[in-house]
Amino acid sequence: MTDLAKESPSTIGAEFARGLAATFPLMVSAIPFGVIFGTLATNAGLSPLAVMAMSVFVFSGSAQFIAILLLGTGSALGVIWLATLILNLRHLLYAATLVDHVRHLSQTWRFGLSATLTDETFAIMERRYREEGGGPNAHWYYLASCLGMYLNWQFWTYIGIVLGTEFPQVKNWGLEFAMIVTFTGIVMPALRSSPFWAAAIIAGIVATLGNFLPYKLGLMLGALAGILAGLGLQEWRRRKARGEQVMS
């Protein structure tokens, strides 16, 4: 437990403010992607309304980028939809990981918190639940993270549409590095035993080797390989420990 956890106030307002604060660096790192998406999509010939509709209703950065890319090559709708499906399969893992913490909530809450879940909010919420557990108002922390990421994405998409091609240098600012450091700061403390190290190392290697694959398949393969490696080592050690108990 951190110092933060001990003094953490659990009023709705405090949870909301802390969720937003924790998500802030990731909102900054999304700025270039939002702006570039708005710019690219407009230049690809979509109407401003269609570009905004995509961010509002699809709300999935990688899928939106791929759709624009595929539109440019004249791909069929089915291809774009299939890419969306493959790109977002990792959300099944996210939902399965967090579901224990939302089971008690109403269906309205569960809808909102699932429809707006992103990589970023998943990382933030996993850390929060790991370090502090739930709490009566933890879902307000979660909601703040979702809303922050959502409104941020809409705003920067809009800026991209408005500024068009006049603002391409935003991609050279290096803001997207904020996501890399934030995720690093979330992963390192989670490496609490050798199975977790195995999961991280294998996931990193496989994802890097698979980096050339389309539709972020490298990410998905890396994640699955990492999970299997961690689980495999853990189960092997459990079995070994049990075996030694039986022997003695």
Add this chain to the structure above:
Amino acid sequence: MSGMEVMLMIAGMALINLAIRWPVYLFADHVRFPPLVERALAFVPVAVLTAIIVPATLYPDADKGLQLTYMNPYLVGAVVAAVVSWKWKKLMPTILIGMAVFFVTRWMVGV
């Protein structure tokens, strides 16, 4: 692509996203994973986040190849951030120091 087709594209993408993200929460009252799956899920955060970070750090530029060198500010910043995080386990210092090292390295390398 016609306006109608664009609308169809967006509607389809939105539905597919929802079809992946929503069901586990929707049926949460009935979803209980077997113990082995529960134990596997404990590795999801570490595995997924590392699978995102490592390629992004080693291939910062889509047009260039692998950049396993100290001239790569993404790599230098991420390694320093990892050490800071490992030593102090605090998120904010990790982010601030990592970003600072990233920008200084980038300035020194002159990209």
